[in-house]
Amino acid sequence: MYAFTYHRPTTVRQAVNLLAKNSEAKLLAGGHSLIPVMKLRLGSPGALIDMNKIEGLSGIELKGRSLVIGAMTRHGEVATSQVVKEALPALADLAGMIGDPAVRHRGTIGGAIAHNDPSADYPAAVLGLGATIITSKRRIEADEFFKGMFETALEPDEIITKVSFPLAKKAAYQKFKQPASGFALVGVFVSKRGADIRVAVTGAGASGAFRVTAFEEALKKRFSPKSIEGMTVPATGLNGDIHGSAEYRAHLIAVLARRALAAA
Amino acid sequence: MPAVSMTVNGKAVTADVDIRTLLVQFLRENLRLTGTHVGCDTSQCGACVVHLDGIAVKSCTTLAVQAEGCTVLTIEGLAAPNGPLHPMQEAFREHHGLQCGFCTPGMVMTAVDMVRRKGNELDEKTIRHELDGNLCRCTGYHNIVKAIAAGARAMKGA
Numbered sequence: 335m336y337a338f339t340y341h342r343p344t345t346v347r348q349a350v351n352l353l354a355k356n357s358e359a360k361l362l363a364g365g366h367s368l369i370p371v372m373k374l375r376l377g378s379p380g381a382l383i384d385m386n387k388i389e390g391l392s393g394i395e396l397k398g399r400s401l402v403i404g405a406m407t408r409h410g411e412v413a414t415s416q417v418v419k420e421a422l423p424a425l426a427d428l429a430g431m432i433g434d435p436a437v438r439h440r441g442t443i444g445g446a447i448a449h450n451d452p453s454a455d456y457p458a459a460v461l462g463l464g465a466t467i468i469t470s471k472r473r474i475e476a477d478e479f480f481k482g483m484f485e486t487a488l489e490p491d492e493i494i495t496k497v498s499f500p501l502a503k504k505a506a507y508q509k510f511k512q513p514a515s516g517f518a519l520v521g522v523f524v525s526k527r528g529a530d531i532r533v534a535v536t537g538a539g540a541s542g543a544f545r546v547t548a549f550e551e552a553l554k555k556r557f558s559p560k561s562i563e564g565m566t567v568p569a570t571g572l573n574g575d576i577h578g579s580a581e582y583r584a585h586l587i588a589v590l591a592r593r594a595l596a597a598a
Numbered sequence: 599m600p601a602v603s604m605t606v607n608g609k610a611v612t613a614d615v616d617i618r619t620l621l622v623q624f625l626r627e628n629l630r631l632t633g634t635h636v637g638c639d640t641s642q643c644g645a646c647v648v649h650l651d652g653i654a655v656k657s658c659t660t661l662a663v664q665a666e667g668c669t670v671l672t673i674e675g676l677a678a679p680n681g682p683l684h685p686m687q688e689a690f691r692e693h694h695g696l697q698c699g700f701c702t703p704g705m706v707m708t709a710v711d712m713v714r715r716k717g718n719e720l721d722e723k724t725i726r727h728e729l730d731g732n733l734c735r736c737t738g739y740h741n742i743v744k745a746i747a748a749g750a751r752a753m754k755g756a
Binding site: 335336337338339340342362365366370373382414433434435436437439440444514515516542 | 600616617618620639640641642644646647653654655656659660663664666708711715728730731732740
């Protein structure tokens with residue numbers, strides 16, 4: 335790991351100011367992506383801004399028809415929250431599938447979304463539920479947020495403070511786990527909220543999470559695995575690596591989408 | 599070098615550390631608490647699991663400065679010095695939940711955390727699922743699972 339300066343702000347405003355002043359700074363949330371990246375010297379931020387001592391960034395709240403989750407809320411808290419389990423059980427399931435128990439004790443929703451690892455689970459839920467990312471500056475719709483692998487719409491001095499998930503009538507997440515890393519080889523999140531039907535895929539896209547609009551169209555008639563029976567996804571634009579070819583991932587998307595629809 | 603202060607196994611400690619120091623390095627190299635191991639160094643094997651403010655974390659993926667003001671419990675602090683073993687340690691001994699012993703400190707710390715979250719009656723399926731983040735390359739887990747089930751029960755009222 336290369337050296338860095340370390341900052342421990344106590345308010346979001348202080349953190350924003352530190353970010354604005356240090357162009358090489360990174361926010362340290364749970365650290366379970368950032369610290370490994372730094373240990374491997376794949377990244378060498380000149381400054382770390384530790385978000386862990388900022389009050390009020392963590393918590394889960396049901397606000398009308400939305401579930402609002404603070405950016406520093408750990409995966410384990412989302413996975414075991416009674417509020418999440420009742421309001422949006424698919425989201426609790428997804429959080430419980432991330433990493434392992436010790437990783438879930440540290441990793442945060444805001445960190446995972448800001449990092450936008452192409453194999454991370456949360457981007458599938460954010461896109462698959464049409465969530466709104468609330469930042470220190472504005473509100474960003476999920477469809478506008480993810481901008482390709484490890485890229486987001488966040489500006490250099492912008493910090494995620496909350497994520498607001500609209501409650502879906504039906505939703506489910508299915509994941510085909512890479513057994514060594516626990517990351518999604520492919521993960522598919524499906525949801526139905528009124529006329530809004532979403533099918534979001536993580537792990538497979540060469541540019542990160544994406545929606546399968548052809549499946550969404552077909553599901554408008556009936557939200558059931560039968561509606562997409564026999565449908566496939568083209569392998570173009572999908573990841574291929576030693577763990578699975580692009581064609582294999584394309585196949586998994588259709589299989590997992592049907593399983594998720596059956597479970598929703 | 600910044601100073602870091604925390605409570606480790608009930609004792610207040612302060613040291614000047616390089617900002618890059620991982621919690622596991624701090625425990626092993628500064629405090630000479632070498633029971634916490636580094637197996638993979640990539641957050642996967644769980645040999646480095648300690649309790650940070652009562653919660654199991656991988657100390658190879660936590661900076662020492664992140665533990666500022668926190669309470670850390672390592673395998674060395676689980677049982678009182680010169681006293682009997684902690685019930686979970688005793689269960690690992692009794693059921694021979696180890697072979698080479700390298701993963702054992704992390705297994706035991708994970709097991710104690712498992713009891714905190716899941717209670718004293720743990721079935722095999724739960725234990726195996728919860729051990730997702732702890733690798734043992736010797737035992738095939740069989741006796742570890744038995745040890746954790748027995749240790750969890752023994753912790754009741756202990």
